[in-house]
Amino acid sequence: MALQRLNIVNIRNISRQELIFSNDINVLYGSNGSGKTSVLEAIYMLSTGKSFRAQRMAAAVQHGAEGAVIEAWMQNTSIKLQKKGAKKAQFFVANQVTNSIVELARLLPVQLLSLQGYQLLNAPPEERRKFFDWTMFHVEPGFLKLWQDFHRTLKQRNAVLRDKYSQNDGALNFWTEKLVETGCDLHETRLRVLKDWLEYTKNYCQDMPGVKNLSLDYLPGWNAEEVDYAERLALSLRQDSALGYTRFGPHRADLQISVAGEPAQQMLSTGQQKTFVAALQLAQSQWVADCTDKHPVLLIDDLPSELDKQARAKLSETLSKTPSQIFITSVEKKAFSTLLKTRPQKMFHVEHGLVTASAASNVASPKSVSKQAVNPLETA
Ligand SMILES: Nc1ncnc2c1ncn2[C@@H]1O[C@H](COP(=O)(O)OP(=O)(O)O)[C@@H](O)[C@H]1O
Ligand SMILES: [Mg+2]
Numbered sequence: 001m002a003l004q005r006l007n008i009v010n011i012r013n014i015s016r017q018e019l020i021f022s023n024d025i026n027v028l029y030g031s032n033g034s035g036k037t038s039v040l041e042a043i044y045m046l047s048t049g050k051s052f053r054a055q056r057m058a059a060a061v062q063h064g065a066e067g068a069v070i071e072a073w074m075q076n077t078s079i080k081l082q083k084k085g086a087k088k089a090q091f092f093v094a095n096q097v098t099n100s101i102v103e104l105a106r107l108l109p110v111q112l113l114s115l116q117g118y119q120l121l122n123a124p125p126e127e128r129r130k131f132f133d134w135t136m137f138h139v140e141p142g143f144l145k146l147w148q149d150f151h152r153t154l155k156q157r158n159a160v161l162r163d164k165y166s167q168n169d170g171a172l173n174f175w176t177e178k179l180v181e182t183g184c185d186l187h188e189t190r191l192r193v194l195k196d197w198l199e200y201t202k203n204y205c206q207d208m209p210g211v212k213n214l215s216l217d218y219l220p221g222w223n224a225e226e227v228d229y230a231e232r233l234a235l236s237l238r239q240d241s242a243l244g245y246t247r248f249g250p251h252r253a254d255l256q257i258s259v260a261g262e263p264a265q266q267m268l269s270t271g272q273q274k275t276f277v278a279a280l281q282l283a284q285s286q287w288v289a290d291c292t293d294k295h296p297v298l299l300i301d302d303l304p305s306e307l308d309k310q311a312r313a314k315l316s317e318t319l320s321k322t323p324s325q326i327f328i329t330s331v332e333k334k335a336f337s338t339l340l341k342t343r344p345q346k347m348f349h350v351e352h353g354l355v356t357a358s359a360a361s362n363v364a365s366p367k368s369v370s371k372q373a374v375n376p377l378e379t380a
Contacts, residue, residue: 001295002325003043003108005073010065012038013353020357022346025326029333030350036329039355040112040299042070043327046079047110047297049091049101057089072108079104102144109138109296111285113303118273120280121265125254132194132218132255135284139291140193150182154251162244176237179249180230186250187220187229194218197287204283209311210272213260221252275311278303282318295324302329319343 002023008014013035028036037053041060044052051060061068067084080092091098093107120127136143157175198216206214222232232248233240240246259267268276282298289295298319304312319326320342333347347358 001074001109001297003072003074003297006039006043007069007071008039008042009070010062010068011042011060011070012062014038014042014355015062015353017353017355019348019355021325021327022344023325024343025328025345026348027333027345028327028329028348028350028355029331031331034350035353035355036350037301038353039350040301040327040329043072043108043297043299044110044112046070046072046081047104047108049081049089049104052112052114057083058086074108077107079108105137106294109288109294110299111281111296112299112301113278113281114299114301115274115303115306117281117303118270118277120277121257121263121268121273125252128255128257129253131280131284132190132197132253135197135288136190136193138288138294138296139197140189143189143193146182146186146189150179150186150250153178153182154246154249158245161241161246176233179246180233183229183249187224187253190218190250190253191220197284200287201280201283204286205276205279208272208276208279209314210268211259211264211276214264215256215258215261217256217258219254219256221250221254222248271306271308271311274303275307275315278315279318282322285324286322289322289324295322298322298324298326300326300328302331304328304330305332 003021004023006017006019006021008017008019010016013033019039028039030036038060041051041053044050045057045060051057054060061083067082069080069082071078071080077094078092080095081089082092083089091101091104093103098104120131133143133147136147153175157172157179160171160175198218202214202216205211222229224232227235229249233246236247257264264276265273278300285296285298304315307315333349349356349358
């Protein structure tokens, strides 16, 4: 899964850059505003089709430039993003156009560990749902279809609930039945797959700083232990009709995270939350790797600089064990890397949008990088 080579043209302050990475750890260091996060952002955009720090991808295109190109080569394939002017970005896999972001995510799964990550604990349920559905997506081949079927049906039922006339002609019964069917499929699949993942995650995270008696519970989106989904929808029909939407179901699922019987965000300090969420994410990557043999690429943005000594040591111990390819940004060259010396590292100095492989690296360049011609502006 390792990203061997990356070309960036006109992303933020990076005008043109060709980079060859280590399959192990890549440390990008340099002062604030030098362009470190922009490199991670470029990788993230190839995997997800969006930036993690801008609503619109256009914001990442260099001011004054007509377009941008990002291209990455992995062992057996390549992904390219091309953005021209105001047009939508186009994606290519092995030089063939693709409209499927899902395909990108499967080819290059990435996980971002950043300062904002710890907000997962305080965020609305949607964020935690996305978090466990990321596991679902990678380890359960049929999950995406189940998810899409359910959400399409939900949309139809909600439309009928808003339209008072069509409720008389059986449309509501039809879509309710279908919602029960697709909702139960989705719920049961989550229940089955998440059971082991939650257990694994709990074991992985339970000795993080401040974490005692950790419990992780999947909440299905209704009181599924008391009533089945059909009954729940029947009970809430009148109110759903009045409101014009479906209140209960897998679209309301959540993950309840408690430490010593209290919500984790109340029990853990901000620093502890950061390490804890990082550990949750690492556990997730490891689980996906164990289940699928695909190791998500880890993008770690500035995180180490925010952690105290104990948290850094714990995190680096955890990172040392993962075989994933890692990209770490840091203002200080040695901030974190010294703790990870058990794994080979390649150091990159970033300065005013220029990224230079530094002589301090303790890893040789990968022997076989793709031989494909590299001229990112050719098609831009
Ligand atoms: N669209 C853009 N065009 C050109 N420069 C940009 C654009 N967006 C941000 N920048 C600049 O790019 C630099 C890169 O920032 P960033 O990657 O966040 O740096 P670091 O992570 O090293 O602190 C910043 O100096 C910022 O001012
Ligand atoms: Mg940064």
